[in-house]
């Protein structure tokens with residue numbers, strides 16, 4: 001059965017986000033998503049708090065703990081882990097640590113102008129990545145960068161994911177991954193992503209919300 005998961009969401013534990021775990025859960029419900037991967041910058045605390053908030057709410061969403069690690073070479077998402085991964089290491093070492101902690105790895109916004117991605121050169125193919133984030137709502141310019149990422153993933157037969165990269169409640173669910181799973185659960189979702197049973201969908205953050213975020217963070 002297909003489920004809709006926003007695979008890249010930040011909470012207030014990221015430091016540069018305003019979304020509390022309970023707001024995040026309310027917003028997922030409002031947008032009719034099945035769940036999200038919580039990927040705060042260099043901490044798993046927000047993910048753990050959101051899993052707890054979901055458990056004590058009546059919503060029963062699928063909250064998958066994760067992290068967005070700032071490696072020396074760009075941002076890497078770890079999905080399905082609650083162990084903290086240190087920042088500032090090389091990308092290959094970071095990927096190995098995430099795998100040892102039981103998670104899968106996704107190159108976040110690999111091709112960017114204003115963010116920190118690892119790039120789309122063929123040398124990323126030997127890093128042990130499990131998937132490529134080909135749709136990220138915060139990318140600018142959205143369409144050409146998305147096209148480049150999708151083309152690279154298709155050419156190299158890599159599983160594709162999508163996430164909003166939300167740092168505020170309003171943008172949650174702008175992008176999401178449709179994942180075809182046999183059963184609903186974190187392990188089944190991770191396995192489906194690894195085998196590429198995913199459809200990445202989404203759109204860019206509207207300019208009005210980009211400005212609102214900049215003003216709010218000041």
Ligand SMILES: [Zn+2]
Nearest residue numbers: 068075108115
């Ligand atoms: Zn990032």
Ligand SMILES: [Zn+2]
Nearest residue numbers: 008010068165
């Ligand atoms: Zn992010």
